[in-house]
Amino acid sequence: MRDDVLIVTQAELQILLGLSRATNDLIESAFTALAQKDVIMPPVMSMDIPHINAEVDVKTAYIPGFDGFAIKVSPGFFDNPNLGLPSLNGLMMLLSARTGLAKAVFLDNGYLTDLRTAAAGGVAARHLAPKHVKTVGVIGTGAQARLQVEAAYHERKFEKVLVCGRNDDHARKCAKDIADKIGVPTYPVAAREELVRQSQLVITTTPSRVPLIDAEWLHPNLHITAMGSDQAGKTELDPQILPRADRFVCDRVSQCIELGELAGAIDAGAWDIERTPIELGDLVVDPSLGRQSDSEITVCDLTGTGAQDTAIANYAYDLARAKNMGTPIKSHN
Template sequence: MSHDIRIVTESQLRAAIGLDLTAVDVIERAFAALATGDVIMPPILSMDMPDINAEVDVKTAYIPGFDGFAIKVSPGFFDNPTLGLASLNGLMILFSAKTGLVEAVFLDNGYLTDIRTAAAGAVAARHLAPSTVETAGVIGTGVQARIQIEAAHLVRPFTRVLVHGRDPERAATCARDLAETLGITAEVATDPAALVAQSQLVVTTTPSRTPVIKAEWLHPGLHITAMGSDQEGKNEIAPRALLNADLYVCDRVSQCETSGELEAALAAGLWTNGTPPELGQIIAGTATGRTSDDAVTICDLTGTGVQDTAIATHARQAMGDTGTTIRT
């Protein structure tokens, strides 16, 4: 018996889906579902290939009540820019939760991952950042640096952003792009400590394996979203900062223990605060979030399969008849 599969390209997806509050709400609901305990989300399949400066991650999740579930493959080949190619690409496959048949293949080159990752940052800011943010800071200068700040601006409309990166020219380009996109003041911060000191909301978007934020930089009224650590060995936040913060939140504790900021704190023998709350629990009201505007909060985003299933389902609904249908 034959069935139809819809093939959708990156350009078609970009025309239909953007980073907006609808996408943020989609990802927020996915986190809330994760807090129920009914979601089935296996550990990330992660393959590091250091000899070719590459990595591949595979993520998936089944959310009861959803019509489908997605499997997402994300290769990162970090020497690609020398070949004139993007570092990141990939695709998502949406399967029917009723029959297991493939319903859609999104040849998005990582676009849907970018959207759902940035939307998760907005969800973290919505629930954990101080109620008023005047200055935001970002450490990193790539695609996620830009869209994490765009996403945070949706929920905390700050008027100034500071950008820090290892390459001053890339930092300046990133700042110019953000100023143009958001219509706000954007400046390069050559000193990351000064960036943190002046910001109420900071996002780290690097692949660093040594901390880019030190524990002594924390100050009252600060929220940090760390989203760069998504593989074993990566570490953007000094382990002691997790203890010094008033609240440390994971997207998924089991992932943060092996590939997030919690990994380094555990390895150093510093983490003694038991099991951290998860973002979904705070959304659902089963765990306590920020208690005052003076509190210091850190959210550790490693990227979850529920985000992929949620954004793929959203994409399928938004695309309608767009794309190419093949019959198998």
């Protein structure tokens, strides 16, 4: 048994792994496990620190069959930009599922979270986006706007990307970055309505607390992934969108009821609480639950799960060991 703990930095992880079809596969396996296996995933531990305009979330999940389980710490310090630092950071631990001993600490500053979050969007696109997506529209101009489009590109070979954000400069920069990364013509657009009406796949990636997409803009041959809402009070979709979709899918129903678009729709009385949404993992196990025709309107609500963290942490660990990367620290006397 190895008794050292592997410390792996963000720079090393960026060399070891990125977005790919394999990363989408990996995250798909986490959702399959959530749907099929006896996964143990306690509620998110959340500490709000209003004194300093900060919050810290801790997530974990045990998945039978994985060698380790992740514990992830995600601080959000919203005054950090004043110090020239990003608001979001964090680190992740991997503990042995056999002994509880630490196997690795990933000083990733949220990089693994970025990947596993974008890859969940990739999995949603795989099972829910129309077969032929010509145009992808992304609302928001942050890191996830770029990564979600990249993850989706491993699933659908679209020809055009539209980007819409509150700040024109940020939208232009985001469009350029996307075009540079995946080589698809990408344009900033001023109006969200135009973006939604022209796209077959729409991804919302904002921390908004007011709906950004109106139910009136829906059209056949459309999938929407809303990944911004991860806290009570956040919402990106008109609550009426959920009941009007042919299929509404959650990453994890128990979380979306508390934190996601589903929470907003229930609060607004738009969602019949007797109706249990499908989960992303159910689509993997039973494809008949996914999109059945191009004409459908589908929606996926992503809040982020500890199961994704456990999947990517195990993968990163195996890669780091195989490539002899990271700093091993002897942790036992």
